[in-house]
Amino acid sequence: MRWFLSKVQSISGWLTPPPAGSAPVPTHVREAIREAMLDALGAPGAFKRPQLAARIRTCRELETLWVLRTELMMVLAQAEGESHAREVLAQVTELFAGLLPHASQVRHPRARAPHPAWPAH
Numbered sequence: 001m002r003w004f005l006s007k008v009q010s011i012s013g014w015l016t017p018p019p020a021g022s023a024p025v026p027t028h029v030r031e032a033i034r035e036a037m038l039d040a041l042g043a044p045g046a047f048k049r050p051q052l053a054a055r056i057r058t059c060r061e062l063e064t065l066w067v068l069r070t071e072l073m074m075v076l077a078q079a080e081g082e083s084h085a086r087e088v089l090a091q092v093t094e095l096f097a098g099l100l101p102h103a104s105q106v107r108h109p110r111a112r113a114p115h116p117a118w119p120a121h
Contacts, residue, residue, distance in 0.1 A: 040072060
């Protein structure tokens with residue numbers, strides 16, 4: 001009986017429409033994000049990290065692209081420095097705004113004024 005109920009619940013989950021406000025992301029939007037990530041990776045990055053490039057290229061879910069931003073950040077930081085990587089990642093992250101609940105809550109670090117006690121360079 002438990003087995004039967006678990007199968008019924010599983011099937012009902014497939015048939016239940018997604019909650020309101022979680023409309024599927026249009027393909028062209030996902031493709032634009034994918035292209036932005038591949039552009040950020042660049043040809044040298046794709047050559048050095050072909051697995052990452054392939055994962056970005058073949059990804060079908062927006063959530064997975066969101067997670068791949070972390071790996072993209074690491075690759076960019078190693079190649080171009082952390083400052084550049086943060087700038088590029090901020091631009092990519094903006095593309096996710098309003099598409100995923102957690103993407104809208106990301107706060108971009110602001111440049112902080114130097115502490116008054118710190119010597120000027």
